[in-house]
Amino acid sequence: MTLSNSSNDFTPADVVVGSTSDTLADNFVNVPDGTPRFASESYDDIGWTIGANYRINENFTTYLSIADSFRLPGFEDYIFGGPATNPTTGEVARGDQVENIKQVEGGLRYADSVNSVSLTAFYIDFAAKENLGPTLDDLSATGNGIACTAIPAPANCPKVRDVFRRSLDNIGIELEASYSPEALEGLTLQGSIVWQDPQLSQDNEIRNGIVEVDTNGDGVFDERQYDVSTTEGRRPRRQSELLVNFRPSYDFESIPLSIYSQFMYYSERFATDDSTNVTVYPAYYQMNLGGIYEFSEQMDLQIHIANLNDADSFTEGSPILSGLSFSNGDYTGVARPLLGRTIKASLTYRF
Incomplete structure (x- = not known):
């Protein structure tokens, strides 16, 4: 069962909006409308992995692994990015919820009684589940971009909502080593260095919001336009290039x-x-x-x-x-x- 996606502003009447007493905690509060919405769905996919390891000599080993796997949707997908109801038609919208993951990893390892060194190169191709953009006024149908909150409101006030899918490509190198000197038994020095270049791609731009625009430079916002966004070529959030x-x-x-x-x-x-x-x-x-x-x-x-x-x-x-x-x-x-x-x-x- 999923609940209504609508949110409400519960800022107390005695709090000035934008002041230090105004918090985000009460600005966007989801409130269920009491109407149950049931869902019964099934998902399936096939994953495989193939790998090989070859021992060159007593100390050197090389290996290669290729995998094509997937991630099926979980409960959190319904909470944070699952189905949404079209406010105009009432239709429940949902994109492809199965995520696909392709991985290639290979490298060379050296080990003896004192040292251990591993050099690995890797590549990841991750296709996330389809997402839904925000629900916006259909500016092409509301008459010169008139807001649906205007009085009188445009007839029927139609809505638009974009569907998009993001992907991640990441290539990188990892060097991992360990050293246990015989002259100082008990001491172990180990560590790793990772360099990576993760980049996002997106199958299409989305209408992410609506902005007021001054078209003739007279200081008056006289038209509303879509704020179009994409993550094409961007580094994913919270990801470092060097670790x-x-x-x-x-x-x-x-x-x-x-x-x-x-x-x-x-x-x-x-x-x-x-x-x-x-x-x-x-x-x-x-x-x-x-x-x-x-x-x-x-x-x-x-x-x-x-x-x-x-x-x-x-x-x-x-x-x-x-x-x-x-x-x-x-x-x-x-x-x-x-x-x-x-x-x-x-x-x-x-x-």
Whole structure:
């Protein structure tokens, strides 16, 4: 069962719109209309994988893997991007909900008693499910772009809604290595470097909104036009091009104690992959530190310090839009910050 897609503004009457007391939490509240809408659907697809591994000699191995797989829709697809009702006809609209994934991966590995090195190249072709754009006034039928909220409203006030499908192509290289020196038994140095170039494509542009336009430069908005958008050639949101992960650790011989540290680097990312108002999240590095002490085979104590250097950045969020501004002109956005320095201790007992 799906509920109504309509939303309501429940901003309290004593709150000034755009003030610091005005929050997004009460601006868009979905309220079910009480009418049940039932759905019964089935999906199927076929996936396959083929791979080969060849040992060149005692230390070198090469491999190649090719896969064609899929992802069937889940419950979250119905909540965040599932069916929608055409406000003009009442017809339930839904695109292709099966996502297709093609992957190619191959590389070369070297290993001996001290070293381990792996160089991998990969390619991913991901076709997401079809999505529906926002429901907009049909400007070609409302008479010179008159708004449906005008009085008197255009007859029947027809609507339009675009269907589109996004795809992702990603090519990259990963270098992973591990070193355990014989001169210092217990020490292990391992890490990885990943470079990738993910890019989005879109099968067609969509009408993403309606903007007021001053056609003759007299300072008066005299026409409404579609804001057309596409993500063609853009990098996906929250995806870095360069990632570094270095993880040294040391196991003591005389006592049952292991200590470790971690250095992670993420190059800059975009908050969103929309075609306008792109917000850049800065590159950052983060250091972690910890240790594990084994009291016995059944019980151990771990202390972990995350973000030891107290790095500042964001992990995800929205772009800064003109509509997200206070009355004093300051902009506000919604983002999830990287947590500051945290210390966690855990005691594990295995029965």
